[in-house]
Amino acid sequence: MGRTLAEKVWDAHVVREAEGEPDLLYIDLHLVHEVTSPQAFEALRLAGRPVRRTDLTLATEDHNVPTTDTLLPIADPVSAAQVEALRGNCAEAGVRLFPMNDPGQGIVHVVGPQLGLSQPGMTIVCGDSHTSTHGAFGALAFGIGTSQVEHVLATQTLPQRRPRTMAVTVEGDLPPGVTAKDLILAIIARIGTGGGAGYVIEYRGAAIRGLSMEGRMTVCNMSIEAGARAGMIAPDETTFAYLAGRERVATGTDWDDAVAYWRTLGSDPDAEYDHEVVIDATTLTPYVTWGTNPGQAAPLGSPVPTPEDYADPAARASAQRALTYMGLTAGTPLSEVAVDTVFIGSCTNGRLSDLRAAAEVLRGRRVADGVRVLIVPGSMLIKAEAEAEGLDEVFEAAGAQWRSAGCSMCLGMNPDTLAPGERSASTSNRNFEGRQGQGGRTHLVSPEVAAATAVTGRLTAPADL
């Protein structure tokens, strides 16, 4: 029987298999940031163990870093200490680090791809659940906890149980104005936040083939919000074109060898998945979340749902709680929900194409009175590229704030947070209670909807401007 993409990548990395035990998988790339690594480095130090492969390890500062006044010391002493700890740990172990203000610094899941480090067929891990992003290249990439970070630092391997496989086939083409973000929100609404638990999702079908690498990263990024640790897309010409010429990508005959191998990775025609879901792309419209988990999403053109309509008592209770927290009334058109803040950025939607899409909407328009708009590039390189195109001028002319690179308001570990009761339209990945600041209310949206919302002050699609 044929094998799926995930199975091929898995099989190529098994260092040891033994009856009844998890497989020991080799890890090709380990990405590190300041939040989930200090206890891992400390444990290594206590055990007297070195980092096994510093040449397969890369660190960046992203979660805590401020996005204004970045040349000043970090004001929050606890954040500053954590960033300092990463610098000390990387220096001691010999791990390459992109510190604040370095041209290479950025969000860990933006930095890997832009360097060309994230490649088809690789195993990639990071102490961050959005590591699933790198699956866009046909890599098996998943988030891990700090004990596993320690394990990879020490051994460059991880013991893992073989996951089940799920195919999400998106048939047809996305209609104009419907983005990768809308697609993944629709998929999560369909599968549910736990529906992907235990699975690696492979996204396939015409709509996926039609996405750029950046769009594919947006889709794979949010696989974890459906409960799947990893999402993958088979590599194709779009993938190869993105990789060619990047800093850490092979050249010459090594490149030819790599591409020849990458072409063998796609799922075999007779491969079987443990579960299959089919989505019709042609009927999709812009999606937004109304609740407090990413599965609580609906078309922007629909009303806030009525909890009593849910047959499942747990889903009903969850919807009721969500509406109370979000301060929403069932039946209100989502397009009438007013926001205080718009956040454009994150590992989901902080790449150059996202910024271009937002700029396209904001060009020649003004942000609505009283709305705070933060635009935070995913990396310093993207910041430079956006500025070279004059996007910063478009944003500032519209009344938005153009910031420096980092995770920022996606999770509010730096000073960019919502105040209690404030409501945002956010291009990030989680609308959990308090995610963007205690008491903050988050609606997940695409960059296009975020920009249009900035203009009107309420949830709006560009087509309705």
Next chain:
Amino acid sequence: MEAFTTHTGRAVPLRRSDVDTDQIIPSDWLKRIERTGFGAGLFSEWRADESFVLNNPAYAGASILLAGMDFGTGSSREHAVWALQDYGFRAVISARFADIFRGNALGNGLLPVQLAARTVERLQTAVEQDPTLEITVDLVAREVRGADVTASFELDDFTRWRLLEGLDDVGLTLRHEELVTAFERTRPAWLPTTG
């Protein structure tokens, strides 16, 4: 890692589904570089509400969490497990766990026990009626006993053995270091390094 064999204790019913790790330990707490002291931050936003179940004195000292469906979703933060343990929990029972949370829990000796939703519901109802009721989580027999419930749960033999012995993965893997070295010699030349 602390070994887990069998544990008997009182239990708290947390009747909420999709409890994400941002709720278990909010991100403000993630700035700390230590591994201990996270119990004070456990469910800190929800504990600000007096009516939250953990604030009910009847459940003080409980060591088993009876959680809703899809517990531990979202962020990979192992701090969620550290917070539950630091607060005093030894086991969490749910109808389904998020994968990363489950792996983190197993790596730290906090036992994630998956039971059928209706069994979790029965246990929740039982401890709501009688908070002094004790529940036993028996890893040796792979069984939960309490109220009028006896329910077996699944956990593979290898993981069970590792938990019973309190062994950590790094030590186990380093026994096979020669296989790792041999594998490294087979890796293709085009694979990237971080430079």
